Amino acid sequence: MPPRDTDEPADRSRDGHHRPGGQTASPAAVDVEGLELVYGDGTTAVDGVELRVPNGECFGFLGPNGAGKTTTIKVLATLLSPTSGSVRVNGFDVTTESRAIRETIGYMAQETSIDPELTAAENIRFACEAYGVPRGERDERVDELLDLVELGDVADKRAEEFSGGMKKRLDAATALVHRPPLVFLDEPTTGLDPKARNRLWEYFRQINDRGTTIFLTTQYLEEADQLCDRLAVILDGRIVADGSPSDLKRRVGGDVLDIDIEGDAAARSRAATIAREFAAFDAAMVDETDTGITVTAESVRQHGTDLLVALRDGGLTVVGFNIRAPTLDDVFLAITDGTATDDGTDADRPVPRPEGGSQ
Amino acid sequence: MSTDVDDGGAAVDRPVQRTANSFLGDVWVNFKRWNLKAVRNPFVLVVSLVQPIIFLVLFTEVFGTVAGSAVNRGIPGINYETYLVPAIAIQVALAAAITSGVGLVNDIENGMFEKVLVTPMNRTAVFVGKTAAEVFRIAVQIAIILGLGVVLGAEVVTGVVGAVGIVVVGILFSLWFVAFSNSLAVLTRDQESTIIGANLLQFPLLFLSSAFLPLSALPEWIRTVARLNPVTYGVDAARSLMIGQDVMTVIEVSWFGGTLDGVVPGVAVLVGLDLALGAVAVYLLSRASSSDVK
Numbered sequence: 001m002p003p004r005d006t007d008e009p010a011d012r013s014r015d016g017h018h019r020p021g022g023q024t025a026s027p028a029a030v031d032v033e034g035l036e037l038v039y040g041d042g043t044t045a046v047d048g049v050e051l052r053v054p055n056g057e058c059f060g061f062l063g064p065n066g067a068g069k070t071t072t073i074k075v076l077a078t079l080l081s082p083t084s085g086s087v088r089v090n091g092f093d094v095t096t097e098s099r100a101i102r103e104t105i106g107y108m109a110q111e112t113s114i115d116p117e118l119t120a121a122e123n124i125r126f127a128c129e130a131y132g133v134p135r136g137e138r139d140e141r142v143d144e145l146l147d148l149v150e151l152g153d154v155a156d157k158r159a160e161e162f163s164g165g166m167k168k169r170l171d172a173a174t175a176l177v178h179r180p181p182l183v184f185l186d187e188p189t190t191g192l193d194p195k196a197r198n199r200l201w202e203y204f205r206q207i208n209d210r211g212t213t214i215f216l217t218t219q220y221l222e223e224a225d226q227l228c229d230r231l232a233v234i235l236d237g238r239i240v241a242d243g244s245p246s247d248l249k250r251r252v253g254g255d256v257l258d259i260d261i262e263g264d265a266a267a268r269s270r271a272a273t274i275a276r277e278f279a280a281f282d283a284a285m286v287d288e289t290d291t292g293i294t295v296t297a298e299s300v301r302q303h304g305t306d307l308l309v310a311l312r313d314g315g316l317t318v319v320g321f322n323i324r325a326p327t328l329d330d331v332f333l334a335i336t337d338g339t340a341t342d343d344g345t346d347a348d349r350p351v352p353r354p355e356g357g358s359q
Numbered sequence: 360m361s362t363d364v365d366d367g368g369a370a371v372d373r374p375v376q377r378t379a380n381s382f383l384g385d386v387w388v389n390f391k392r393w394n395l396k397a398v399r400n401p402f403v404l405v406v407s408l409v410q411p412i413i414f415l416v417l418f419t420e421v422f423g424t425v426a427g428s429a430v431n432r433g434i435p436g437i438n439y440e441t442y443l444v445p446a447i448a449i450q451v452a453l454a455a456a457i458t459s460g461v462g463l464v465n466d467i468e469n470g471m472f473e474k475v476l477v478t479p480m481n482r483t484a485v486f487v488g489k490t491a492a493e494v495f496r497i498a499v500q501i502a503i504i505l506g507l508g509v510v511l512g513a514e515v516v517t518g519v520v521g522a523v524g525i526v527v528v529g530i531l532f533s534l535w536f537v538a539f540s541n542s543l544a545v546l547t548r549d550q551e552s553t554i555i556g557a558n559l560l561q562f563p564l565l566f567l568s569s570a571f572l573p574l575s576a577l578p579e580w581i582r583t584v585a586r587l588n589p590v591t592y593g594v595d596a597a598r599s600l601m602i603g604q605d606v607m608t609v610i611e612v613s614w615f616g617g618t619l620d621g622v623v624p625g626v627a628v629l630v631g632l633d634l635a636l637g638a639v640a641v642y643l644l645s646r647a648s649s650s651d652v653k
Contacts, residue, residue, distance in 0.1 A: 040653050077477050081650040098650070102479040113470025115392070117399045129388040130478040132380040158399070174474070 027091035029053045029182045029213040030076060035085035037071055045071040047237035049085075053215055053230075055181065058208045060228035060245075061217040062331075068237040069217035070110055073186045076215065077107040090182055103131070106175035106183040110190065110217075112167045116160035120151045120170050123159055124177060131178035145173040148203060165196030172203060183207065185216040189223060201226050221245070221327055233335060241335050252326035252334045253285060254298035259308070260320035261292040267316055268292055274314050278307050292320075296330065385480040389488025390495075393462065397496055408500050411450045412507065418443055418571065419511060426572060433573040437514075437602055444508035445597035446570035448501045448525055449590060452533035453564065455497045457557035460540025462489070464550045472648075482648050493537060494530050501529040516603035517618065524600040524622070531626060532593035534633040538640035545643040564590045569598075574608045585609065589632055596625025 030053035037046040046068045053059040063069045074080040076089055078098040087094040090104045114123050124145050128138045146152045149169035154162070159170060168188070175183060185204070189197040204227055208214050218224055224231050225245040232242040241248060261271045268288050275286045275295050284297035295307065304323050311318055326334075380388075397404065418426075419440050427439040434442070466472040475485055505515065505522050515522050540557045547553055565571070567581050568590035574582050585591045586609050595607040599621025607621040610628075614620065 037652060079473065079476060079650055080652060083652060099479050102477055105477075107474075107477045109470055109473055111470050113474040115396070115471050116469060117396045118392070122395065126388070126392050127478075129391075130385075130475065130480050132384075132479070 026055060027088065029055050029057070029090060030059070030215060031086075031088040032072075032076075033086040035072065035075065035087055036083045037068075037075060037080065038083045044237055046075070046082075049234070049237070049239055051232065051239070053213060055213050056208075056211055057230060058204070058214040058228045059216070060224035060231040061215065061234060062219070062221065062224055062231055063217070063234040064219065067234045069234055070186055072234070073107075073184050073215070073217055077105060077184050078102055103178070104180055104182065106178070106180040108171055108175045108183070108185045108188055110186040112164070112171050114159045114167055114171050114174065117158065119156050119158050120146060120162075121155040123170055124173055127174035127177040133177055141177055145176060148176075148206070149173045150199070163196075165192050165199070168192060168196065168200065169203070172200065176207065180212070182213040182215065185214065187217055187219065190219065197223070221248075221331060222325075225249075233331065235335070241331075248331050249326050252330045253283065253296055254326075255296070255300045256324050256326055256330055257295040257297075257300045257304045257307070258289070258322045258324070259292045259295070259311070259318055261311070262317035262319050270314065271311055271316050274310055274316075275307060278303075278310060280306055292318075296326070380480065382481050382484050385484035386488040386491065388480070389485050390492045393489050393492030394495065396462070397492065408451065408454075408503065410454060411447045411504060414450060415443060415447045415504065415507065415511070422571075429572055429576040433575055434602065434604070434606060438512060440508060440511050440513035441602060442598070443571070444505065444513040445525060445601045446565070446594045447508070448504050448529050448597055449532055449570065449593045450561075450565055451500045451504055452497050452529040452593070453536055453561055453590070455493065455500060456533040456536035457540050457554070457561065459490070459493045459537045460542075460544035460553045460557060461550060462493075463541050463544040464548060464553050467544070467548055468550065476648055482645075486644060490534075490537060494533065497530055497533045498526050501526045513601075515601055517600055521600045521603065525597045528593060528597045528600065528622070528626065528629070531629040531633060532589070532597075535589060535629065535636045538633070538636035541640045542636070542643050545640075545647045564588060568594060569608050570594045589629065592625040592628040596622045596629070599625075 030051055032049055032051040035046055035049040035051075036044070038044050049068070049072060051072075061069050061072065071080065075082050075087060075094060078089075078094055078101050081095055089101045092098075092100040092104070094101060115126070118126065121142055124142045125138060128141055133141055142155075143152070146155050149172060151166060151170060151173070154166070159167060162170065172185075172188065175185075188204070189200050192200065201223070204214060204216070208227070214227070216223075216227065228245060230242065230244055231248055232239050233248070234240070241251065259271065259275075261268050265288075272286050272288050272293050275281075275284065275293055278284065280303035281295070281297040281299060284295055284300075286296075287294045295304075301323055304321070308318050308321060423439045426442075430437060430439055430442045463472070466475075476482070502522075505525065509515065515525075517524070536557075540553065543556050544553045547556070567584040568588045569585055570590055574585055574591075577585070591609055592607075595609065599606050599618050603618050605618060605621035607624055610624040612620050612624050615623065
């Protein structure tokens with residue numbers, strides 16, 4: 001027998017939990033204290049993570065490959081049990097009330113997860129049934145979600161015929177069938193072209209505007225910048241920074257000017273000296289690279305060309321330059337440079353580590 | 360878009376619209392999905408149905424005359440078609456059971472396995488629904504083989520009751536191999552390995568049994584292997600039903616007199632095998648779906 005129809009919304013109290021109404025009194029969407037996860041081979045993937053994501057926020061979890069992002073999100077989505085620590089999602093405990101969590105979250109895995117043999121509409125319908133969307137609402141919900149992710153035209157085409165971006169959009173739609181108050185998105189746009197990425201961002205913005213809390217992991221600062229109210233940066237299983245996107249970028253100290261210099265190391269070193277002594281930049285950070293120098297400073301956009309002129313006047317040949325906003329790499333550089341002075345370890349750059357066991 | 364969607368403020372603590380899915384409801388959802396996939400994926404149907412049909416037609420046409428006399432020495436008065444159809448029914452069950460594990464591997468590979476794990480569906484119901492879809496398909500395929508066999512000249516002596524009995528024996532036979540192929544799927548997590556592993560077993564299992572010729576016509580070593588081969592038990596039970604006589608060749612009982620003496624021992628062995636391999640598969644599947652850190 002198919003699930004019976006009912007207009008009555010699932011009452012969370014049937015799980016034995018009274019949830020007070022009213023936005024302010026409700027528990028945080030995600031509340032993590034001292035989360036630790038050690039894999040069977042002894043790899044510590046997550047080491048003492050503390051997180052609190054209030055309802056309605058779009059929260060970004062940043063880090064390089066293997067930092068512990070996917071492991072953390074899998075713990076939150078009840079796919080992995082924490083080794084230790086307290087993890088509550090939508091007010092439910094992740095170990096003892098996992099089914100209640102599954103009813104109240106949407107989860108989109110890093111690998112696109114759809115049934116290629118079913119059509120777009122059938123994939124969404126299966127998700128509707130799996131999440132117990134009342135039968136009378138399913139048709140409407142399927143249409144609504146197909147519209148949202150702009151797959152209405154190909155509703156009856158098999159998913160195996162879709163492009164990567166279309167599959168990802170379909171995957172996103174299936175995570176939203178039960179209108180969950182909280183959605184986990186694990187690197188939702190990795191591997192997509194910029195156009196497909198922008199489209200997905202647009203959908204995420206829409207559902208966030210409706211009040212859905214979003215918890216996403218990403219490697220792209222731009223993605224976090226576009227979508228997130230708040231970010232945390234995870235490195236080697238620990239949160240090393242958190243704050244708004246602009247907070248984090250401020251830690252980098254401005255925009256970045258990459259300059260390619262003709263000649264040998266001596267020429268680059270001379271260029272670095274000129275840049276360091278360049279008066280128009282206040283507290284510029286200058287690094288030598290393999291091909292030239294990199295200058296990070298607040299006013300690099302205004303005075304970058306002046307520096308190029310100064311370099312030419314110094315007898316150096318500039319063969320290329322590029323002014324850009326700080327990337328995640330720059331944020332990591334800034335953050336890890338900071339930790340290097342704290343604990344004395346050599347942390348010039350984040351050392352990526354295989355994502356231990358979390359596929 | 361309905362109004363409550365735009366009701367941003369209340370949406371934060373909006374109760375999730377969800378019917379309380381019953382166990383049977385979850386079974387049904389998965390049963391439907393796997394049936395739909397079976398219809399969509401001709402590979403599954405072709406592999407598990409066309410190959411046995413080719414066997415049925417070719418064996419009866421090519422070996423019919425020769426094999427018929429060997430068969431008649433043991434069981435007088437039956438043609439090779441009648442002798443072979445129960446074996447082909449078992450072959451169908453075997454071939455279809457292989458696809459069960461392949462389906463699971465595909466689910467693991469395309470992420471649907473994990474996707475289902477994050478839904479609130481009952482996990483036992485998920486696997487029961489999938490297996491039910493496969494058993495349903497096997498039943499339909501055996502019915503097709505029986506019908507085709509009759510067209511080719513086979514005779515179901517016990518009539519409709521016997522035909523239903525053969526379908527039941529086929530299902531009981533398929534379950535241990537369903538469990539086996541799913542275990543293989545969880546252990547290898549690789550489509551090719553699962554297909555090869557399960558397929559490699561298919562032909563030795565069929566040929567080293569009473570499926571195509573009476574054991575009395577086969578070499579001694581094959582008789583020894585056949586005694587340990589589940590196919591022999593399934594085929595002999597199905598064949599006893601087909602011709603209405605006790606033709607169980609490996610266990611001699613005379614508890615009931617007549618046909619049931621051939622059916623019951625075979626069924627008992629198959630049920631025991633189903634339970635044993637089923638337990639292994641359940642253990643492996645629950646380990647694979649558990650959230651325990653590995």
